[in-house]
Amino acid sequence: MKKSPSSSSHDVQVRKGPWTMEEDLILINYITNHGEGVWNTLARSAGLKRTGKSCRLRWLNYLRPDVRRGNITxxxxxxxxxxxxxxxxxxxxxxxxxxxxxxxxxxxxxxxxxxxxxxxxxxxxxxxxxxxxxxxxxxxxxxxxxxxxxxxxxxxxxxxxFSGPYPTETNENVWSMEDLWSMQLLNSD
DNA sequence: AATAATAACAACCGCTGTGTC
DNA sequence: GGACACAGCGGTTGTTATTAT
Structure with a gap:
């Protein structure tokens, strides 16, 4: 972990709350092309108005390709x-x-x-x-x-x-990870 | 049909440990 | 060795969906 003098306290109006599809795509795109790195830097470089912490959480919990969700066996x-x-x-x-x-x-x-x-x-x-x-x-x-x-x-x-009524990917208002990743593939070169 | 209560999930917050300067 | 930045963890809260009345 390197220290950089102006690394953290550049307050560029941090966004909070639910992630949008655009933000997800940006994050996926960025990590696909550049890999994971220092999260705060990543957030800035990707142009996301999110904290590094938020980006990390989003990536680890939802966007990572190997994440399995719902239907706990x-x-x-x-x-x-x-x-x-x-x-x-x-x-x-x-x-x-x-x-x-x-x-x-x-x-x-x-x-x-x-x-x-x-x-x-x-x-x-x-x-x-x-x-x-x-x-x-x-x-x-x-x-x-x-x-x-x-x-x-x-x-x-x-x-x-009680394994729960997880929403299945069939709901058309909900974009699945497959959707996101295929969009990502289209966007990236 | 309207509303209240509850469940399920997503995201944030605060703290701690670790590495670097 | 202290200060700082960061990653990671666990707890908590907010939001949305579902069910009960």
Whole structure:
């Protein structure tokens, strides 16, 4: 990491919020042609009014060609639960064991689905130990993490059923990654 | 049909660790 | 060794879609 005197504090009105298709294309195009680099520099060079951090997140979580999204399989669900029981909220570490999945996706998945179901199961069992919360809220916890499977043992097909209504690529208002990448291919030489 | 509640996802924020000057 | 810039991580919040009343 090199330091450059005027590298970060050039405040060129930073854009926030959802990424537009144009921005995505610019980012994909730029990285395809120049590769990943120092993100702040990349953002500026590409002409994006975004922080390097934002560009990095967007690229890693959505635009990378090897990113898989939606439809987490039962195998992946199980793996997530096992790894979470082992490591707690080490999402990036967990993500490394799920090919094509990002830490952000796994984190969201855990919070919105698995955690909820664990809570339900606990309520159903009429217990109040709060094991699952412990496991999810204390990121520093290294051992004695209760295996969620112990407190939460869904029938497997039920478990599958909450894999969520991911939008499929058929919606014409939604541009898929395939669309983006093919556009990118057209744009680049 | 309208509205409220909930779920799911995308993105940002703050912090920490690391490398360079 | 301190300051700085950056990458990466985990937590949190905002937005949109879906479901229930």
């Amino acid at each position: 039962p195998e992946e669900q199980l793996l997530i639960m096992e790894l979470h029981a082992k490591w707690g909220n080490r999402w990036s570490k967990i993500a490394k064991h799920l090919r094509g999945r990002t830490d952000n996706e796994i984190k969201n998945y855990w919070r919105t689905r698995i955690q909820k179901h664990i809570k339900h199961a606990e309520n159903f069992n009429g217990k109040s130990s709060g094991h699952a919360d412990q496991a999810t809220t204390s990121s520093t916890q290294t051992c004695n993490v209760i295996n969620p499977m112990e407190t939460y043992s869904p029938p497997y097909d039920n478990f599958q059923s």
